Amino acid sequence: MRVAVISGGLREPSSTRLLADRLAAAVRAELGQVEVEVIELRRLARAIADAMVTGFASPELEEAFGAVAGSDGVIAVTPTFNATFSGLFKSFFDVLPEQTVEGVPVLIAATGGTERHSLVLDHALRPMFSYLHAVVSPTGVYAATADFGAQGLSERITKAASNFARLLKLCGPRRGDTVNAELDEMQRLLAGA
Amino acid sequence: MTSTGMQFGIFTVGDVTADPTTGRTPTEGERIRATVTIAKKAEEVGLDVFATGEHHNPPFVPSSPTTLLGYIAAQTERIVLTTSTTLITTNDPVKIAEDYSVLQHLAGGRVDLMLGRGNTGPVYPWFGKDIRAALPLTVENYQLLRRLWREDVVDWSGEYRTPLRGFTLAPRPLDGVPPFVWHGSIRSPEIAELAAHYGDGFFANHIFWPASHTKAMVQLYRQRFEHYGHGGADQAIVGLGGQVFLRPNSQDAVNEFRPYFDNAPVYGHGPSLEEFSAQTPLTVGSPQQVIDKTLSFREYVGDYQRQLFLIDHAGLPLKTVLEQLDLLGEHVIPVLRKEFAIGRPAHVPDAPTHQSLIDAARRPEIQEAS
Numbered sequence: 001m002r003v004a005v006i007s008g009g010l011r012e013p014s015s016t017r018l019l020a021d022r023l024a025a026a027v028r029a030e031l032g033q034v035e036v037e038v039i040e041l042r043r044l045a046r047a048i049a050d051a052m053v054t055g056f057a058s059p060e061l062e063e064a065f066g067a068v069a070g071s072d073g074v075i076a077v078t079p080t081f082n083a084t085f086s087g088l089f090k091s092f093f094d095v096l097p098e099q100t101v102e103g104v105p106v107l108i109a110a111t112g113g114t115e116r117h118s119l120v121l122d123h124a125l126r127p128m129f130s131y132l133h134a135v136v137s138p139t140g141v142y143a144a145t146a147d148f149g150a151q152g153l154s155e156r157i158t159k160a161a162s163n164f165a166r167l168l169k170l171c172g173p174r175r176g177d178t179v180n181a182e183l184d185e186m187q188r189l190l191a192g193a
Numbered sequence: 194m195t196s197t198g199m200q201f202g203i204f205t206v207g208d209v210t211a212d213p214t215t216g217r218t219p220t221e222g223e224r225i226r227a228t229v230t231i232a233k234k235a236e237e238v239g240l241d242v243f244a245t246g247e248h249h250n251p252p253f254v255p256s257s258p259t260t261l262l263g264y265i266a267a268q269t270e271r272i273v274l275t276t277s278t279t280l281i282t283t284n285d286p287v288k289i290a291e292d293y294s295v296l297q298h299l300a301g302g303r304v305d306l307m308l309g310r311g312n313t314g315p316v317y318p319w320f321g322k323d324i325r326a327a328l329p330l331t332v333e334n335y336q337l338l339r340r341l342w343r344e345d346v347v348d349w350s351g352e353y354r355t356p357l358r359g360f361t362l363a364p365r366p367l368d369g370v371p372p373f374v375w376h377g378s379i380r381s382p383e384i385a386e387l388a389a390h391y392g393d394g395f396f397a398n399h400i401f402w403p404a405s406h407t408k409a410m411v412q413l414y415r416q417r418f419e420h421y422g423h424g425g426a427d428q429a430i431v432g433l434g435g436q437v438f439l440r441p442n443s444q445d446a447v448n449e450f451r452p453y454f455d456n457a458p459v460y461g462h463g464p465s466l467e468e469f470s471a472q473t474p475l476t477v478g479s480p481q482q483v484i485d486k487t488l489s490f491r492e493y494v495g496d497y498q499r500q501l502f503l504i505d506h507a508g509l510p511l512k513t514v515l516e517q518l519d520l521l522g523e524h525v526i527p528v529l530r531k532e533f534a535i536g537r538p539a540h541v542p543d544a545p546t547h548q549s550l551i552d553a554a555r556r557p558e559i560q561e562a563s
Binding site: 185 | 390
């Protein structure tokens with residue numbers, strides 16, 4: 001199994017990255033053999049903006065796309081800015097080629113300055129990943145700053161990782177080839193003449 | 194017209210863009226007249242092809258390509274006139290067939306065309322079409338266009354157009370040979386499939402995307418061309434875009450072009466000139482650098498038939514564009530002709546021309562794919 005971890009944290013060290021790492025570790029504990037690749041969006045910030053302007057990805061961004069496309073599951077973690085995911089986090093998915101996460105299990109998570117933002121998971125991340133036809137794991141993790149020192153976060157991480165691991169096993173390795181699907185449609189159109 | 198291996202030319206988008214170094218925007222009339230001057234100059238300096246885009250919204254002026262090309266045809270003698278691209282989705286295929294038949298007659302066969310879908314959503318409804326149906330629309334319209342050019346009397350009905358009963362195209366194509374068709378694509382593998390299916394030419398825009406992408410698209414087209422029985426993969430008809438800005442001194446070229454690059458409508462305010470040059474075919478530098486980069490295209494697409502350069506966009510003044518043509522004609526194209534000919538296998542076809550299509554039609558063993 002291969003899991004891509006997408007972290008939208010902007011600072012170093014970043015609490016978003018910290019949460020992402022803890023989720024990845026918990027998933028590994030559940031599954032045993034799992035290959036984890038972490039994609040730090042901060043390092044891709046300019047490349048993401050360039051891709052919006054030019055319509056194509058630079059080699060480093062292409063590599064990140066490849067990591068997502070080659071994964072069997074995704075852990076996506078964003079900071080909460082202005083009551084929603086960060087602009088950079090959203091921008092990454094805006095330039096990610098269509099269908100990259102279609103049918104792919106996704107564990108959603110977010111950090112924020114206050115507990116009062118916890119619905120960002122269900123009001124922002126879940127609808128976006130539904131739109132992208134990902135299979136969103138039922139349990140996400142929201143961690144406010146205060147949660148990192150408090151009881152309960154570890155248990156929530158373990159529970160979310162356990163649900164996600166089950167989903168990963170159910171969905172199995174990714175298959176499907178979008179280029180061939182596009183060609184199939186064209187061949188059908190041409191043959192139907 | 195005799196075929197001469199590879200063809201070299203220019204393609205214009207036809208944008209009216211302010212010159213970022215002076216802030217001056219040409220009028221539409223100035224831009225149209227400049228386009229004619231550029232086309233005539235292209236012939237004068239020894240280029241083989243002039244292509245115009247087709248757009249139906251500001252800030253672009255070429256909404257009526259055959260009017261423009263007909264006017265240029267009257268003032269030129271040798272250069273092949275074509276498009277980049279003709280919208281097969283929003284134009285009525287009957288009108289395309291008529292327009293290009295007339296143009297063929299007027300230009301004495303110096304005409305082909307490149308079909309494309311068009312990617313500007315709002316244009317479709319202005320012509321009564323829906324961009325969501327772009328692909329089936331492309332296939333249906335193109336299949337009709339082929340019949341109009343090849344059959345004396347057409348009975349046809351389809352999904353997207355009024356049926357035709359007993360329709361005869363007037364005038365018939367020159368010498369009974371329809372213009373050669375290229376299919377232009379920036380990113381769609383479907384278009385490579387379409388071109389391969391009919392044994393038509395495939396033109397990869399090339400300039401907006403990394404080489405790896407173009408390589409994959411051309412490879413796909415070549416494989417499918419062979420699959421459909423039109424010849425070997427290396428006999429498929431491939432064209433490429435390119436984008437250059439040259440000065441005798443490399444650093445002069447970079448300094449002069451940078452403000453145009455930084456403010457260009459398509460990619461400006463994004464990656465740096467250096468990054469974009471590393472990632473795409475853009476070459477800003479000396480004639481030798483342009484030669485080296487262009488020759489490298491062959492390494493990933495194989496021996497090909499047509500190379501078009503974009504040289505007149507982003508607000509570059511006419512005077513500068515004409516200087517670009519002088520440099521291309523004097524220092525670049527003659528070298529490219531010579532170098533590309535070296536090692537080119539004999540079975541790789543030359544760029545198709547009206548004359549080569551007439552010759553092919555006379556050879557009975559060449560079967561027309563339908």
